[in-house]
Amino acid sequence: MAETTRPRPDGPAPDARGAPARLERFAPVERWLHWANATLIAVVVATAAILYVGPLSVAVGRRALVRTIHVYVGLTLPLPWLIGFLGRWRGPLLDDARRINRWSADDKRWFLTRGRGRGVRLGKFNPGQKLNAAFTVGAIVVMLATGSIMHWFKPFPVDWRTGATFVHDWTAIFLFVAITGHVGIALSDPEALRAMLRGSVSAEWARRHRPRWHDEVVGADLPHEVGRG
Amino acid sequence: MPIERSSPVGRRVFLGMLGLGAAGIVWGSKAQDAMEKLFAPITAKDGTGLSSLLPVGRFRIYSVTGDLPSRSTTAYxxxxxxxxxxxxxxxxxxxxxxxxxxxxxxxxxxxxxxxxxxxxxxxxxxxxxxxxxxxxxxxxxxxxxxxxxxxxxxxxxxxxxxxxxxxxxxxxxxxxxxxxxxxxxxxxxxxxxxxxxxxxxxxxxxxxxxxxxxxxRGYDADAWVGKSNGRDDTPTA
Missing domain, CATH: 3.90.420.10 (Oxidoreductase, molybdopterin-binding domain)
Known part of the structure; x- marks a missing residue:
């Protein structure tokens, strides 16, 4: 695959060996897509909780209004993706989409050993991140389809509305678990979180946690120790 | 990332979800019935109330106004x-x-x-x-x-x-x-x-x-269970 990620000398001066101290991890378009998507998801999750969790329904009321917000904000979910992937600026997104799709032998080993395999060298993303990204995209499509059937049920066979509700409810539960995990892990790794906020990570973080990506970006000729992700 | 063999697991996860979702839309109402029978004994005995968060056999509280109306039996x-x-x-x-x-x-x-x-x-x-x-x-x-x-x-x-x-x-x-x-x-x-x-x-x-x-807002006036609103639930009468 074409390598588009290049070290960006935006941090402290390069170290003694000439390697940059910080590496660009997420381009502006990627960060924009992430946070635009996260904001919309936060609104649909909050309104979903009000519609679904008894005590919250009772505390907030205004069911018709909450439902309208949930439906229409939900329908805007594809917009950031379309803007991101259809514009001239899509290069970094396409590159990362390819990385997320492909699982290397190391990824499989990391996944099967739950991150404890010896000698596993990860690329830009760990398999948990890859799985989370694929699941999130799949869930958005499934939620849009089932939510639309629930809302505009007239043209569909009668069973489908119940079926769509069933899928929408269970996907929501899995999505809630995935989001909670995603946010929890991000908060426990400030350097990784910083990459999504400011764009870069320290070269040290990359070498320890994403050695294969580090070498790709910096050039494999530099000395390194084998990281374990 | 290169040369080495890799598999498109991401695409498989994505397509798998679309397949499961479509199957769920078509056969979900049967699955829902089955789960309600399966979960009924569990939710009946659950003291924690956690099972009320599962989408099975539960009342959902709907109110159309901002406040939950409340009136005591003596004031009623x-x-x-x-x-x-x-x-x-x-x-x-x-x-x-x-x-x-x-x-x-x-x-x-x-x-x-x-x-x-x-x-x-x-x-x-x-x-x-x-x-x-x-x-x-x-x-x-x-x-x-x-x-x-x-x-x-x-x-x-x-x-x-x-x-x-x-x-x-x-x-x-x-x-x-x-x-x-x-x-x-x-x-x-x-x-x-x-x-x-x-x-x-x-x-x-x-x-x-x-x-x-x-x-x-579009619901049927004669709201017979199973014979209105485009639904075919088992009648409750």
Whole structure:
């Protein structure tokens, strides 16, 4: 695959060996897509909780209004993706989409050993991140389809509305678990979180946690120790 | 990332989810029924309330206004009037002193959820209408809620069915405010939106019953479970 990620000398001066101290991890378009998507998801999750969790329904009321917000904000979910992937600026997104799709032998080993395999060298993303990204995209499509059937049920066979509700409810539960995990892990790794906020990570973080990506970006000729992700 | 062999796991996850989602839309209503049977014994014994978060066999609390209406049994009164010979008002104590009826039936919402075997106690709506004496030409019955917003209606014939009650007890307790207490309508053979919560007044009309809150918003007026709103649920009557 074409390598588009290049070290960006935006941090402290390069170290003694000439390697940059910080590496660009997420381009502006990627960060924009992430946070635009996260904001919309936060609104649909909050309104979903009000519609679904008894005590919250009772505390907030205004069911018709909450439902309208949930439906229409939900329908805007594809917009950031379309803007991101259809514009001239899509290069970094396409590159990362390819990385997320492909699982290397190391990824499989990391996944099967739950991150404890010896000698596993990860690329830009760990398999948990890859799985989370694929699941999130799949869930958005499934939620849009089932939510639309629930809302505009007239043209569909009668069973489908119940079926769509069933899928929408269970996907929501899995999505809630995935989001909670995603946010929890991000908060426990400030350097990784910083990459999504400011764009870069320290070269040290990359070498320890994403050695294969580090070498790709910096050039494999530099000395390194084998990281374990 | 290169040369080395890799597999498109991301694409498989994505396509797998679309496949499962489509299967769920088509066969989900059968799966839902099966899960309700499976989960019923678990939710019945669950003391933590956590199982109420699962989308199985649970009431969902719907209110159309900002605040959850609440009224104590001592402050409560029910007004019966309109096209009748003798309008009257009943206190909670007077209502519960009338001959009562117990119904154990499923509660089916038009949005798909169903709660099996809910035990309701109340007074037949027909008895309350007889007490007021409907005048000749009476055609409909309108219900208003003390939430100040919600209304519902039935034809006089529907209102006189023996499985339409003004309920004040659910599962052995005075109906809680979440569930529309202290007094609500329970129209057993129809979808839940007919069972007006926080019942405030019952008015007989000499016109066809006017549309209720959700009927104005597109729901069917004759809301028979399994025979309206494009649904085919098992009837609850």
């Amino acid at each position: 009164s029910l007004k019966v009037g309109g096209h009748v010979d003798s309008p009257y008002t009943l206190s909670f104590a007077e209502l519960t002193a009338m001959p009562s009826l117990q119904l154990t039936k499923d509660f089916q919402c038009v949005t798909g959820w169903r709660v099996h075997d809910v035990k309701w106690t109340g007074v037949r709506l027909g008895d309350l209408l007889d007490k007021a004496g409907t005048k000749p030409g009476a055609r409909g019955v309108v219900f208003t809620s003390f939430d100040g917003e919600y209304t519902e209606s039935l034809t006089l014939e529907q209102a006189r069915r023996s499985d339409v009650i003004v309920a004040y007890d659910m599962e052995g307790h005075v109906i809680s405010s979440d569930h529309g207490g202290p007094v609500r309508l329970y129209v057993a053979p129809m979808y839940g939106y007919k069972s007006c919560k926080w019942l405030d007044s019952i008015q007989v009309t000499d016109t066809p019953p006017p549309s209720g809150y959700w009927e104005v």
